[in-house]
Amino acid sequence: MAAGERRLEGRVAYVLGGGSDGPARPGEALPMGNGRAIALRLAAEGATVVVGDKVLARAEATVEHLGGPGLAVEVDAADPESCRAAVAAAVEHGAGRLDVVVCNVGLSGREPLKVQSLEDWDLASDVNVRSHWLTAQAALGPMLAQGSGAFAFVGSTAGVYSSRRSLSYEATKAAQLAVMRHVAVRYADRGIRSNAVVLGNIDSALVRREFGDAPGAARAAVVPMGREGRPEEAAGAVAFLVSDDAGYVTGQSLLVDGGVSAAWPVPQSCREQEEQQMSKVVVSGVGMSPFGKFLDKSMKDLGRVAVDAALADAGIGVKDVQAMFFSNALAGLITGQECIRGEVVGYPMGLAGIPIHNVENACASGGNALHLAWMAVASGMYDTVLALGVEKANHEDRQRTFSAYAAGMDVEQGFATGDGAGQERSPFVDRQARLAATLFEERGVTMEGLARVASRSLESARLNPFAHRRFGGSPEDVLSARVVVEPLTVLMSSPVSDGAAAVVVTSRPEAVASGRSVDILASRMATRPPADRPDAPNAVEASAHAAYEQAGIGPGDMDLAEVHDASVAYELMAWTDVGLCKPGEEQRWAMEGVTEAGGAMPVNRSGGLVGRGHALGASGLAQIHDVVRQLRGEAGDLQVADPRRAVVQIGGGVVDWLTAVSSVHVLAKG
Structure with a gap:
């Protein structure tokens, strides 16, 4: 279903990490963040959107462009009290309802096992797992009380197959999917659906910060579709999973990666290809x-x-x-x-x-x-x-x-x-x-x-x-x-x-x-x-x-x-x-x-x-x-x-x- 067909009319959505960096509008010089793209898409489909972010100004920047009623809240996603307060604010803003929760926060990394520090591990665990668990825990109460709700966890292909890049990132992204599956199986009979959108090779603000400011031709070379994905496409997948069009879908990981996962064994990362092509110096x-x-x-x-x-x-x-x-x-x-x-x-x-x-x-x-x-x-x-x-x-x-x-x-x-x-x-x-x-x-x-x-x-x-x-x-x-x-x-x-x-x-x-x-x-x-x-x-x-x-x-x-x-x-x-x-x-x-x-x-x-x-x-x-x-x-x-x-x-x-x-x-x- 195309954007603009208001599948979420009258629903209340909370997007954790919805103030992610990048422009507020498609077509600007740099790509927007995935979280901002998701918030804009849900609002375009009729939802009342509450945007949570660690930096309030970023959340406010997203809400400013929603084109409808919205609320920005500051949240430390690794802190239980802060998570509960943010969810409570979303419920209050929705007049007692909370229909959709999108958990989008994530922290990348580049440290393999041999150099992985305890601090890096703990930080990745807090951002990639603890935040999703705490938010889901806080949101379950109002969802169970109303007898319905849909979760969308935004994950990474690193949680599905190894990129030989960062142990903490891969392990915590895999754990995030375990949280998604638990919610799906445990609460399906109570009207709760839980799915994940697993992203790979998306040209987002985060990827630009990690790998450079220019679109990644080398990154796109490993994608069967021959290009990187756009945050708007990630947002479309989320909108589908939280809508009634996916009413019989729960516990699933929808891979949005341009076909990379289908080309198993997975192609080598760009860095690995480059290193193999480089001479010993x-x-x-x-x-x-x-x-x-x-x-x-x-x-x-x-x-x-x-x-x-x-x-x-x-x-x-x-x-x-x-x-x-x-x-x-x-x-x-x-x-x-x-x-x-x-x-x-x-x-x-x-x-x-x-x-x-x-x-x-x-x-x-x-x-x-x-x-x-x-x-x-x-x-x-x-x-x-x-x-x-x-x-x-x-x-x-x-x-x-x-x-x-x-x-x-x-x-x-x-x-x-x-x-x-x-x-x-x-x-x-x-x-x-x-x-x-x-x-x-x-x-x-x-x-x-x-x-x-x-x-x-x-x-x-x-x-x-x-x-x-x-x-x-x-x-x-x-x-x-x-x-x-x-x-x-x-x-x-x-x-x-x-x-x-x-x-x-x-x-x-x-x-x-x-x-x-x-x-x-x-x-x-x-x-x-x-x-x-x-x-x-x-x-x-x-x-x-x-x-x-x-x-x-x-x-x-x-x-x-x-x-x-x-x-x-x-x-x-x-x-x-x-x-x-x-x-x-x-x-x-x-x-x-x-x-x-x-x-x-x-x-x-x-x-x-x-x-x-x-x-x-x-x-x-x-x-x-x-x-x-x-x-x-x-x-x-x-x-x-x-x-x-x-x-x-x-x-x-x-x-x-x-x-x-x-x-x-x-x-x-x-």
């Missing part, structure tokens, strides 16, 4: 220049040192490089070389006539360059490319340097800083200080804990011939150093460094077979979550989760780590965001030396940004340089005992207070 060569303050050296000078070393390490020449990914953050503001930075640096070395991609992503520029280099080789477009990061941050005019750092935030919406920020210091030090205070207040970290970590980095840098700060330092030295912004001393933050680092990325068979090559098991990036998702993983957490999933291993499998530490406060936050340390354990890790060379999880053995130095465009590749040398057993005085796997993370910039972007790589001994 390794790092075959690394090189870097010393980091420091080099007013007399140009970007060309610094870059040549790193490139010569990396090519020699890989045993190749300039002519073997098929493309270059050049990372730099500040040249436009420091040297005036705003454009064609990579072409200018590469040309004197003979790196010309090839594609050169200029990459800028604040402190994460080097990690971004490696990510693009990995993709270029993994896709088969090239078999050997170079990632080169160069930064020339120091200038005779120190204010010019410090003011340049402000470009790493939203210049129209920065954050509060004290006097002298941008003139006497990087404005990011002010943020680092506030984050340190947060660690003190919320995690029990002390100044002594920060000093212990900074001292560890400085003592490592003493042994690193490439390091900016080679003077070492005890915790007492760190604490007694000049205070930059309370509570941070100058030795708790990274210095302003010039330097370069280069990495050769290849899939050439002879390189892959070499015992000196290091495998890139994962390369992932993420950015700050949207403002309306305050509980979503931050950029570091999201990139780390994605990298572990890609690698098929977890943080517990790592033997060492290099993480972003523009200040020691950043490092301690990275420990937890990358999954190495449980929140609240940071102080113990610091004081017990867990991250030191002989500890259970060596971190920033190179000296990190605090000790080795921070040349923004080069730092992410310098991390790779140091980890590759560790995995080869070539780190000299810095060598840790027999490492086989490492995680490398670097973040960059600030948007609305949070880190703007993060890259995470997982490397392994070949």
